[in-house]
Every structure is written in C-alpha cells, then in structure tokens.
Ligand SMILES: Nc1ncnc2c1ncn2[C@@H]1O[C@H](COP(=O)(O)OP(=O)(O)OP(=O)(O)O)[C@@H](O)[C@H]1O
C-alpha cells in the first residue's frame with residue numbers, strides 16, 4: 001500500500017532542472033497490481049525509485065506501507081526498505097558475487113539462518129529456471145538470465161511492496177507469462193505490485209489497472 | 224554467521240587491503256613510541272637534575288665548633304653550631320639526606336685555593352650536602368632557623384643549572400607531545416583516506432545493500448571493525464618493534480636517570496625479560512602497552528565517522 005500526494009521530483013534536487021515528476025497523486029491499496037505506462041523519458045523509473053526509497057521526493061507527501069517517508073528517520077527507512085523489493089532496469093547484480101550469493105543477499109542482511117537461506121534460494125532459482133547456474137558470476141549470464149536473477153532477488157524475501165522496472169524486456173514470451181503469473185499470485189497473497197513497461201502487447205495480454213505518465217505528469221489512473 | 228558476513232557483498236578484503244594500513248599504522252605507532260620515550264626520558268632527567276640525586280644543596284656553617292647561639296628559639300640542647308644545624312636539618316621533613324663532608328673531602332674540594340694561600344691552618348667552615356625531596360623546596364624559614372643557631376650560615380642551591388635543565392626538559396616534553404599529536408593526526412588522515420578509497424571501490428555494492436535495507440550502523444560497523452583490527456595489528460607490530468630500541472636507549476640512559484647513585488651492573492642480564500622490562504620507566508611501559516589499543520580505537524572511531532558521513536549521500 002502506498003500513497004503519494006502532490007509529489008514532484010527533480011534530479012540533483014535543483015529547482016531549475018526540468019522536473020522528472022510533477023504533482024503526482026496516487027493511492028494504491030495493499031495487494032493491488034498496477035501497470036506503470038508511458039513513453040521513454042516519461043518518468044516511470046523516477047517514480048519507481050521514489051517508491052523503492054532510492055530517491056527522496058523534492059516536494060509532496062509520500063507514505064509507503066503506512067510509513068510517512070518524508071519525516072522518517074534513517075533507521076526507519078532502512079527497516080522499511082527490507083519490506084520493499086525492487087527489480088531495476090539495469091538489474092544491479094554484484095559482479096563479484098555468484099548467483100547464489102546475489103540472490104541470498106537480502107536474507108543475509110536479515111541474518112536468516114544459513115540452512116533456511118539455502119532452501120529459499122534453491123526454491124526460487126528452480127522457479128526462475130536457473131537452479132543449475134548458482135555458481136556462475138553475473139557477467140557470465142545472458143541478459144535474460146541476469147534479469148531472472150534480479151527478479152529472484154527481489155521476491156525472495158516476500159516484500160510487501162514490489163516495484164519492477166521493465167522486468168520482462170529481456171525475457172521471452174513464455175518466461176514473461178510465467179513471471180506475470182507469479183506477480184498476480186504474489187498480489188493475491190497481499191503484495192502491492194507496480195510494474196513499469198512500454199511493451200503494449202504484454203499489457204493487452206494481461207489487463208490490469210494502469211498508471212500512465214507523460215513528461216512527468218500523471219495522465220491517467222485507471223481503476 | 225561467517226558466511227553471512229563475508230558474502231554481504233562488501234568484499235572488505237579488497238576494499239581495505241590488509242597490508243597498507245597496518246604498515247602505516249605500525250610506522251606511526253613506532254614514531255609515537257619514540258616520541259613518548261623521549262618525553263618521559265626528558266621528564267626523568269629533569270626530575271633528577273632539579274630535585275633528585277643530581278641536585279645538591281650545600282649548607283655552609285662558619286666556625287662550626289663554636290657554641291650554638293643561645294637565642295635559638297627552642298632551648299637547643301646541642302652544644303656546638305654544627306650540631307645545632309645538623310639537628311635542625313635532621314628534623315626538616317623536606318630533607319631526605321644530609322651528609323657532612325669530612326675534613327679530607329673538604330680539603331680535596333678546596334685544594335686549589337688552599338695551595339694558593341699555602342696556609343694549611345686556615346679555619347674552614349663545615350659543609351653539609353643536603354638532598355631535598357622532589358617537588359619540595361626548602362623555604363626561607365629554614366635559613367632563618369639555621370642562622371639563629373649558627374650566625375653566618377649560608378644555604379646554596381645550584382639553581383642556575385637546574386632551572387635551565389628544567390626549561391630544556393620542559394621544551395623537550397612539549398616537543399614530544401607535539402610529535403605524538405602530529406603522528407595521531409597523520410594516522411587519522413591515513414585511515415580516512417584509506418576508508419574513503421575503500422568506500423569508493425565498493426560504492427556499487429554499498430548502494431545495493433543500502434537499498435536492500437542495510438543500516439548505516441551495519442555498514443559502518445563492518446568497515447570500522449576491519450580497520451580497527453588492522454590498526455590494532457599495526458599498532459602491536461609497531462610497539463613490539465619499538466621495544467628493543469627503547470630498551471637499548473634506557474640501558475644507555477640508566478646512569479643518568481637512576482634515582483640512586485649506584486650504577487647498574489654493566490653485565491646486563493639480556494636473557495632475563497623481567498630485568499629487561501624493569502629497565503624501562505613504568506610510565507613508558509604503560510604507554511607502550513596502551514599504544515596498540517589506542518591505535519585500534521582511533522582507527523575504529525575514524526572509520527565510523529568517515530563511513531557515516533559518506534553514507535549521508537545515500538537517501
Ligand atoms: N540521473 C539522472 N539525472 C538527470 N536526469 C535524469 C536522470 N535520470 C533520468 N533523468 C531524466 O528524468 C526524466 C525521466 O526519466 P526516467 O528514467 O524516469 O524515464 P522512464 O520513463 O523510466 O524512461 P524509460 O522508459 O526510457 O526507462 C527524463 O527526462 C530523464 O532524462
């Protein structure tokens with residue numbers, strides 16, 4: 001669940017810079033799935049980075065999972081980040097950790113027991129079809145394989161909010177279908193999910209409410 | 224647990240290599256140990272020369288064998304002036320030792336003048352060498368009391384040299400303190416630079432684990448415990464390497480700093496570690512022991528502050 005009220009965002013915090021987002025207001029309840037649509041440069045990644053607490057809005061009110069982000073202390077934000085999963089457009093895998101350790105990273109930071117971590121990682125990697133590549137380093141994987149590792153890392157700790165930036169752009173149709181099926185299942189289990197894409201065919205195949213941006217403005221908020 | 228720490232993506236063994244930092248911290252500790260030793264040696268020398276065995280006060284009593292003056296405050300039971308003076312000196316708490324020079328010692332001391340006058344029967348004053356407890360100065364009241372019993376008594380404190388020595392020792396100690404401060408400042412700068420370089424090389428990983436919910440405390444704790452350990456190791460090496468040098472220096476300085484006049488036996492027992500350590504002033508020994516933990520703590524605190532300041536750039 002998250003709420004934005006009159007949120008604006010400019011890179012570098014400068015007021016003269018052209019705003020990447022202007023006056024966005026949104027309210028998405030717990031367990032809902034939303035597409036985030038818009039042409040390249042519309043501000044989709046910027047909006048997701050605010051939801052993933054990667055960037056601080058320049059103005060407005062942001063409330064994520066019940067926490068008022070603008071007033072929260074750093075420690076509270078760190079705890080909140082452990083309940084948010086993010087699949088970045090550029091994957092952000094650590095090149096010197098193998099696939100297993102990359103996927104295990106969020107659980108290790110939560111000090112889970114090693115046996116439990118191993119069990120969870122094997123289960124999720126089997127699901128994304130990479131259970132044989134656990135010892136590979138990310139640079140040794142194809143783009144689609146890296147994307148699946150990034151998705152596995154984002155969902156392994158069952159976040160309450162999941163934001164995914166073009167999570168299907170390196171996947172084939174069959175894998176994209178599996179992924180979206182999993183997202184819908186996660187939403188049913190209570191995870192709020194926002195998926196940015198400019199792939200219209202996939203949106204037509206999996207109709208769902210959508211948020212549409214253009215030039216940093218909210219143009220439509222379907223329900 | 225070990226696996227968790229070493230697979231959290233920080234790769235601190237690459238970010239903070241284990242040679243550069245301990246080497247530099249070790250060198251700094253070595254320098255700090257030498258500076259501290261210099262400061263403590265200067266202090267010990269000045270103590271000895273201004274108050275201790277090196278500083279002798281002489282009391283001259285003319286006509287020592289004349290009857291003591293009758294107007295001495297309390298009825299003095301002593302018959303002669305020299306006895307009266309010796310009684311007073313013996314009961315003054317600040318005075319640790321008083322030794323009347325024998326005739327032979329006195330004549331040896333005065334030989335050049337006696338030979339010039341050629342008069343062996345010249346009446347000589349009695350001379351008493353007095354040692355005064357450190358940090359306590361004989362006051363003028365003592366002189367007045369002495370003169371009341373034995374008119375003409377003079378007290379001479381060789382203060383020109385001791386004052387100069389005290390000033391010299393004071394400035395040497397100030398230099399040593401300054402050197403320690405500079406060494407610490409340089410060490411802090413080195414740790415800061417190394418930490419910043421480490422943060423820079425792992426900035427992607429840090430940004431990622433930050434976005435996965437790692438707290439500032441976790442990240443700074445990981446960096447500072449590694450730097451703290453490296454600095455502690457470097458400090459231990461530096462301290463251990465400084466020890467033989469300080470022992471050799473203390474051995475050379477022993478005759479000048481000894482609080483008694485007995486020279487240490489030259490046949491040193493190099494194989495007896497207890498005796499060796501006894502050579503070092505206790506203050507220096509404690510400081511030497513404190514240096515490695517101080518280096519580790521300095522490294523830890525500096526890294527904590529550096530990393531936390533750096534993490535502020537992340538949202
Ligand atoms: N790091 C940055 N510094 C400055 N401006 C940026 C930065 N990142 C994005 N922008 C600008 O902000 C605006 C929104 O960018 P954003 O990445 O949010 O678009 P997007 O909708 O995700 O596009 P795409 O579909 O191509 O990923 C664009 O005008 C872009 O040029």
Ligand SMILES: [Mg+2]
Pocket residue numbers: 044045046089165
């Ligand atoms: Mg984008």
